[in-house]
Amino acid sequence: MTRIVVIDNHGQFTHLEHRALRDLGVDTELIDNDVDPSEVDADGIVLSGGPDMDRAGRSAEYLDGDVPVLGICLGMQLIAEELGGTTGSGEYGGYADVTVEILDDDDPLIGSLAPETRVWASHADEVKTLPDGFTHTGTSDVCGVEAMSDTDRDLYGVQWHPEVIHTEQGEEVFENFVDICE
Template sequence: MTRIVVVDLHGQFTHLEHRALRDMGVDTEIIDADTPAEEVDADGVVLSGGPDMDRVGNAPDYLAGDAPVLGICLGMQLVAVESGGEVGPGDYGGYADVDVEIVDEDDPLIGSLAPETRVWASHADEVKELPEGFTHTATSDVCGIEAMSNVEAGLYGVQWHPEVAHTERGEEVFENFVAICEER
């Protein structure tokens, strides 16, 4: 059975990410951000959303492992910063119901959502510059980089929250991530 851990970066929706995976039959648990990466045996890692970079604990260490990583909101920003990208304040700020345009239909995480999907996203901070080796996979009117992927490294990120009911086809994002984990 596929095992995916959700690293709790203190976001309000962490339990929904866990539940989405559990409801798909995935062996999953929420782990504290201070848990050392070397103590965790998993086929995949979800870095949850959260309030700020000051409370990410050992989460950056999970990026160096063999398991694919899906960063959601703050988790995506953490992947970007740790990989050499840039994060800054969003022009919109706060939460918004947004139409996201999928710009890479071949992306294994979100390409199946093309050409457009409605999502619930937070744009207080956002990725401003992609890290080297990453592909820009989605955009919107309020955020230039809504999603990114480095397929070779197994690192993926979405600025939006696929775990909430307001996001169309959010379950599909998790299904695609599980498939990525199973293939690796």
């Protein structure tokens, strides 16, 4: 059975990420972001959202593993920052229900959502420039980089929250990530 560990960056929806994976029949565990990555046995990692990059604990160390990683909101921003991209304040700010245009229908994480999907996302902070090796896979009229992927390293990020009911195809994002991890 596929095992995916959710790293808790203290976001308000993190428990829903864990539940979404559990509901898909995945062996999953929610662990605090100060756990040493060498102590974690998993086929995949989800870096949860959270309120502040300064409270991300050891999350960046999980990027050095040899398993796929999905960053959600803050998790995606952390991936970008750690690997040479940039983040900054979003022009829109807070949460919004937005339409995301899928830019790469071959992307293993979100390509199946093409041509577009409705999502619930926070835009207080967002990725401004992609790290080397990443493909820009999703955009909206309120955020330039709604999603990114580096399929060579199996690193993926979405600005939105696939775990909340307001995101139309959120379960499909998790199903696709499970497929990547298998």
